[in-house]
Amino acid sequence: xxxxxxxxxxxxxxxxxxxxxxxxxxxxxxxxxxxxxxxxxxxxxxxxxxxxxxxxxxxxxxxxxxxxxxxxxxxxxxxxxxxxxxxxxxxxxxxxxxxxxxxxxxxxxxxxxxxxxxxxxxxxxxxxxxxxxxxxxxxxxxxxxxxxxxxxxxxxxxxxxxxxxxxxxxxxxxxxxxxxxxxxxxxxxxxxxxxxxxxxxxxxxxxxxxxxxxxxx
Amino acid sequence: xxxxxxxxxxxxxxxxxxxxxxxxxxxxxxxxxxxxxxxxxxxxxxxxxxxxxxxxxxxxxxxxxxxxxxxxxxxxxxxxxxxxxxxxxxxxxxxxxxxxxxxxxxxxxxxxxxxxxxxxxxxxxxxxxxxxxxxxxxxxxxxxxxxxxxxxxxxxxxxxxxxxxxxxxxxxxxxxxxxxxxxxxxxxxxxxxxxxxxxxxxxxxxxxxxxxxxxxx
DNA sequence: TTACATTATCATACTGTCGGTCGGTATGTC
DNA sequence: GACATACCGACCGACAGTATGATAATGTAA
Numbered sequence: 001x002x003x004x005x006x007x008x009x010x011x012x013x014x015x016x017x018x019x020x021x022x023x024x025x026x027x028x029x030x031x032x033x034x035x036x037x038x039x040x041x042x043x044x045x046x047x048x049x050x051x052x053x054x055x056x057x058x059x060x061x062x063x064x065x066x067x068x069x070x071x072x073x074x075x076x077x078x079x080x081x082x083x084x085x086x087x088x089x090x091x092x093x094x095x096x097x098x099x100x101x102x103x104x105x106x107x108x109x110x111x112x113x114x115x116x117x118x119x120x121x122x123x124x125x126x127x128x129x130x131x132x133x134x135x136x137x138x139x140x141x142x143x144x145x146x147x148x149x150x151x152x153x154x155x156x157x158x159x160x161x162x163x164x165x166x167x168x169x170x171x172x173x174x175x176x177x178x179x180x181x182x183x184x185x186x187x188x189x190x191x192x193x194x195x196x197x198x199x200x201x202x203x204x205x206x207x208x209x210x211x212x213x214x215x216x217x
Numbered sequence: 218x219x220x221x222x223x224x225x226x227x228x229x230x231x232x233x234x235x236x237x238x239x240x241x242x243x244x245x246x247x248x249x250x251x252x253x254x255x256x257x258x259x260x261x262x263x264x265x266x267x268x269x270x271x272x273x274x275x276x277x278x279x280x281x282x283x284x285x286x287x288x289x290x291x292x293x294x295x296x297x298x299x300x301x302x303x304x305x306x307x308x309x310x311x312x313x314x315x316x317x318x319x320x321x322x323x324x325x326x327x328x329x330x331x332x333x334x335x336x337x338x339x340x341x342x343x344x345x346x347x348x349x350x351x352x353x354x355x356x357x358x359x360x361x362x363x364x365x366x367x368x369x370x371x372x373x374x375x376x377x378x379x380x381x382x383x384x385x386x387x388x389x390x391x392x393x394x395x396x397x398x399x400x401x402x403x404x405x406x407x408x409x410x411x412x413x414x415x416x417x418x419x420x421x422x423x424x425x426x427x428x429x430x431x432x433x434x
Numbered sequence: 435t436t437a438c439a440t441t442a443t444c445a446t447a448c449t450g451t452c453g454g455t456c457g458g459t460a461t462g463t464c
Numbered sequence: 465g466a467c468a469t470a471c472c473g474a475c476c477g478a479c480a481g482t483a484t485g486a487t488a489a490t491g492t493a494a
Contacts, residue, residue: 262444
């Protein structure tokens with residue numbers, strides 16, 4: 001085979017396979033040969049034609065993972081019918097409802113075998129999500145009076161770290177009970193910053209999620 | 218050479234060299250051969266006699282890193298002249314004053330090149346430090362009336378994550394100004410949980426530390 | 435104390451696997 | 465036909481880990 005007419009499909013195929021294998025076996029324990037074997041006919045030359053290194057594949061995979069989430073965040077950030085605090089609350093709601101729609105749990109990342117993946121998501125959270133999505137919302141909340149803080153940047157980071165990392169059952173194992181307790185403490189923390197944006201509905205939804213994730217393991 | 222009379226010195230030498238190289242070049246970019254080359258005469262046989270794998274060396278290195286810190290935590294935890302809240306405050310003070318005495322900054326870990334190291338420290342924080350040191354202290358604080366919470370375990374984790382990870386300049390780059398702002402927000406979070414344990418002296422000390430770390434890079 | 439067996443501490447040569455390269459080929463476009 | 469793109473697959477150096485052997489420390493029995 002040579003000169004496919006739709007190389008973009010080849011790229012997507014490579015990313016599909018790599019994504020699945022990275023999740024199943026971890027980045028480090030997935031070899032290029034593993035990917036080739038699951039590619040159906042394609043060869044090492046194809047991979048290194050489209051990607052310059054194995055690390056480059058990981059970057060592309062994580063980019064594709066966060067893309068959808070980022071679109072959601074941008075959409076909420078740019079709405080004009082909500083004040084800052086309402087936007088924050090909407091984001092939490094959406095974040096908790098979204099995952100089941102796509103396949104995040106059917107191929108749940110095993111972060112215990114994926115320090116590199118965890119690190120890049122951690123990095124993305126602080127270097128991208130916090131300043132580009134949460135910070136503008138908190139700033140808006142300050143000017144529209146719905147949020148009160150002198151440290152919007154730091155607040156963005158702390159909230160995201162707690163929500164995305166600490167409360168993430170894929171990073172730190174949690175039973176349903178632990179998940180519930182974390183959520184409550186998280187809510188207390190937000191209240192300490194004058195943010196009353198968690199409710200019982202969100203807690204229920206979160207526990208459903210945790211249960212689903214527990215079973216998928 | 219064969220049958221050294223003091224094999225423990227060999228183990229320590231291997232750990233010394235591995236520690237330094239892991240910090241300088243990162244775990245993944247340090248090869249066993251690199252370690253051998255810096256060992257002064259010793260060979261691969263020596264390494265694989267004392268350690269069963271490269272990963273095993275990393276575990277030993279991180280264990281040695283956290284050992285001193287854990288001794289400090291245990292000492293404070295087991296004091297009988299302080300209530301729970303005072304113990305927490307003492308821990309923060311000690312944590313901020315300690316690092317310069319030893320060489321933590323002269324061979325500052327570059328976590329950006331060390332996802333594995335970061336992950337194992339993160340894991341240690343949640344699986345070991347939180348339940349074995351902070352949790353008992355918070356429990357004591359609850360019974361002696363100096364701390365008030367229904368969720369001691371979750372509070373331990375959240376506080377440690379914020380202090381050890383978020384505020385750690387080795388993990389998330391911070392200027393002195395950012396470091397100051399993070400510390401204040403951290404203090405606000407603690408106050409939200411009824412814990413009034415940070416003061417201006419600690420802030421000054423933290424900024425000194427950040428400055429030292431900035432210069433060492 | 436001596437003689438000797440045992441075993442812990444290494445050294446060296448080697449293996450299999452890995453990520454990545456490179457010359458080449460086939461197929462498309464202009 | 466000139467050139468770029470998409471891909472093939474043999475090959476390479478580096479790597480973690482192993483197999484085996486050498487020797488010095490140690491245990492043991494007389």
